[in-house]
Amino acid sequence: MSDQPILQLRGVNKSFGAVHVLHDVDFAAYAGKVTALVGDNGAGKSTLVKCIGGTYTIDSGSYEFEGTSQHVSDPRDAAALGVEIVYQDLALCENLDVVQNMFLGRERLRGIVLDEESMEIAASDTLKSLSVRTLKSVRQRVSSLSGGQRQTVAIAKAALWKSKVVILDEPTAALGVAQTAQVLELVRRLADQGTAVILISHNMLDVLQVADTISVLYLGQLAATVNRADVNQTQVVELITTGRSGNLGLQPIGTITGASA
Numbered sequence: 001m002s003d004q005p006i007l008q009l010r011g012v013n014k015s016f017g018a019v020h021v022l023h024d025v026d027f028a029a030y031a032g033k034v035t036a037l038v039g040d041n042g043a044g045k046s047t048l049v050k051c052i053g054g055t056y057t058i059d060s061g062s063y064e065f066e067g068t069s070q071h072v073s074d075p076r077d078a079a080a081l082g083v084e085i086v087y088q089d090l091a092l093c094e095n096l097d098v099v100q101n102m103f104l105g106r107e108r109l110r111g112i113v114l115d116e117e118s119m120e121i122a123a124s125d126t127l128k129s130l131s132v133r134t135l136k137s138v139r140q141r142v143s144s145l146s147g148g149q150r151q152t153v154a155i156a157k158a159a160l161w162k163s164k165v166v167i168l169d170e171p172t173a174a175l176g177v178a179q180t181a182q183v184l185e186l187v188r189r190l191a192d193q194g195t196a197v198i199l200i201s202h203n204m205l206d207v208l209q210v211a212d213t214i215s216v217l218y219l220g221q222l223a224a225t226v227n228r229a230d231v232n233q234t235q236v237v238e239l240i241t242t243g244r245s246g247n248l249g250l251q252p253i254g255t256i257t258g259a260s261a
């Protein structure tokens, strides 16, 4: 695996009118790694992710993908690069089944009819490759699935489409203990397949369990990027709540520490 990030933002600023939300933010994601993006309410996580996903255009700074500078000003630009955001609402259609949801908008045709067989095989293969055992049938309607199963379908959809960077917005927020464990295992397997996973979460246990690297935003600035192995929960919470950690001996806000892949 490469030490070079697949996605690299440097010195990113974003304002809404007079409100300066992101201040010189550096952020990177690596193929095969889970990068957690954490921060208190209003720290700027959603804004940063929307800049990555093309919903917002950065005001200044650089956006590099696979080492090449990009101008991303539309979600289609990000999608063309292979960046997929799985939002909390999951954007699944209740009245369609798992296969139909995974292929929604990108259906396969055989002649002029839908190639149901090939789509079903591809969906099943993707779920198998991610060791998903929680779905009874890929022909189940989404309306009959649990929250964890729905999250699984949304993540598997990103895997099916070979997304290179998958951003997961609070994937376990609405889940119980067992389903949370299953979704975190899925997150890990997605990264193990070579995807760069960005995990937004307020749940420190989830973050510490699954992340390789943790980037902490504090009041729109990057407080630190740390390797999971170098920190404990207290230190991450301190970074989230104060923007610095005395225990880590980190420099003040804006410093990247130990962020090698």
Ligand SMILES: Nc1ncnc2c1ncn2[C@@H]1O[C@H](COP(=O)(O)OP(=O)(O)OP(=O)(O)O)[C@@H](O)[C@H]1O
Pocket: 016, 019, 021, 039, 040, 041, 042, 043, 044, 045, 046, 047, 048
């Ligand atoms: N469109 C906007 N116009 C003005 N201010 C905005 C806009 N979007 C976000 N902000 C402000 O930017 C700051 C960061 O918001 P953002 O939603 O990115 O934080 P967050 O870390 O995702 O928070 P949360 O964890 O609560 O979702 C907040 O102070 C918010 O009010």
